[in-house]
Amino acid sequence: MAEQVPGLLVEAHPWIAEAWAEVAVDNTDADSPGGRLGYLDAGWIVARLADRFASGNREDVDALFELIERLIVEGDDYVSNLGVIGYVEGMQMATVSTRGVDPEEFRPWLRPMSSRYWEAINRFWESGTPIPDLRPE
Secondary structure, three states, rough: OOHHHHHHHHHOOOHHHHHHHHHHHEEOOOOHHHEHHHHHHHHHHHHHHHHHHHHHOOOHHHHHHHHHHHHHHHHOOOHHHHOOOOHHHHHHHHHHHHHOOOOOHHHHHOOEEEEEEHHHHHHHHOOOOOOOOOOOO
């Protein structure tokens, strides 16, 4: 499924598709799952999402949050971890706060599983509690 992630991202949002050329070549890596540096792609997406939120623009973000949920729930181990660490945890990082966005602004957009991981990541930041695999068996 890792090879499908870039296409799914580009299909999810016109604003992603328009700017994808910025990373399309740079984050290519034949030795990585799906031929991409997926975590760098995730950081790039999260930064663009934070820029949208900082400008007050929440249009067309719903499909991205739905896709993140799908990555977590339906993905193989690599893709699921990419959804959790690359995207959900990425939304809690300095990439977001340095753009003037409170990470909690993303919470209403989270889906059930990504929301559970959001809470688990918060517990990790607060007390070092390991992030468990919350996906259903």
